[in-house]
Amino acid sequence: MAVLTQAQLLQGWEGGAGQGPVARAVALAAAAGGHSFAEAGALPLGARDALLVGLRAACFRGDVECLADCPGCGEELEVTVPLSDLRRPAEGVDGAGEGEVCVRGRLVRFRALTSRDVLAVAPGGADSPDARRRLVSRCVLAVDGEAVEGGALDGEGLVRAGLTDEVLAAVAAALPSVDPRADIRLDLTCALCGHAWAAPFDVPAHVWADVNACARGLLADVHALARAYGWREDDILALSAARRRFYLEAIGT
Ligand SMILES: [Zn+2]
Known part of the structure; x- marks a missing residue:
């Protein structure tokens, strides 16, 4: 998928903010796939989550970092999930699901x-x-x-x-x-006790966390620049990252 513009990312965030986890996932998938909310809501869960993984890959760098509790000893593990592990093809599934x-x-x-x-x-x-x-x-x-x-x-x-x-x-x-992509599980092994298990991975929750943090950062930038220069939101979001950083530094943010 194409990289979403920051305005589109904010639109997805705005559609999901204040909603429950399922509606948030649909709002983000709609933004990622260029769908209406109703169209994204009618996608199989795996296809919806594949759009979210695509959004994560296109808009954010790096692998997904998360925590998992070992069912064997209760130790909290730090887990790095490569995006390639989440981009599972829909093999063996007919187009209609x-x-x-x-x-x-x-x-x-x-x-x-x-x-x-x-x-x-x-x-x-x-x-x-x-x-x-x-x-x-x-x-x-x-x-x-x-x-x-x-x-x-x-x-x-x-x-x-x-x-x-x-x-x-x-x-x-x-x-x-x-719909095998609807239930992504990570094969984990606890470094402490050696217990191995398949941990469910909540794609929408992780992608939402990234989008939420990014959107709040963008809006904070808009707030600072609009207050200092009186610029419009659209114009601030249209600035390149380098120019925006310069202006933010210039006003001491
Ligand atoms: Zn353990």
């Missing part, structure tokens, strides 16, 4: 989860069994070739349509097969 599972002789066609699904059901996280059930049911497209709108059905309607807990559990288990 759809798949099928067969449960007790019934063929269930489903699609990958999107941010829109998550925002509709559980923007704070699908922790309860009911939220999980409703989330997975939104991904079901058809049972035995007959179209099903799982998201519109209540508990009884789901069972009547053939979407029992067993079927939904099978769909949930198969979701990574149609």
Whole structure:
């Protein structure tokens, strides 16, 4: 992807500021991919996160630094994640991000989860069994070739349509097969106790942290220069980094 201008980066930040983590991820993906919020919200989670990794690579230097707690001994590890580890190709996935599972002789066609699904059901996280059930049911497209709108059905309607807990559990288990980039895990080994585990990596949280820090720094620069010279925000953001640094030094910032 092309490097976002600082104005575009600020636009993505502005769209996500004050929102929950899912809406923030969608706002950044929209800015990164040149999509509307609705378009970015309809992307499979893995495609959304791939846009965020692209944004991270295009706009910021260096690998991602993060911390992870060892489940073996509780030690906090400093982890460096090369961006190349996050840029996993969507291998073995068809363009539509759809798949099928067969449960007790019934063929269930489903699609990958999107941010829109998550925002509709559980923007704070699908922790309860009911939220999980409703989330997975939104991904079901058809049972035995007959179209099903799982998201519109209540508990009884789901069972009547053939979407029992067993079927939904099978769909949930198969979701990574149609969207492997949605669940990035890091293979870590604790230097202290030798414990090895696969730690989940939250792409949106890390990219948001970088964007948030950058946006706040940019706005602080705008604030200082606008106050000193009376310049407009657009004009300050259009300055090259070298010129901006010169003026900031000149006013003693
Ligand atoms: Zn350990």
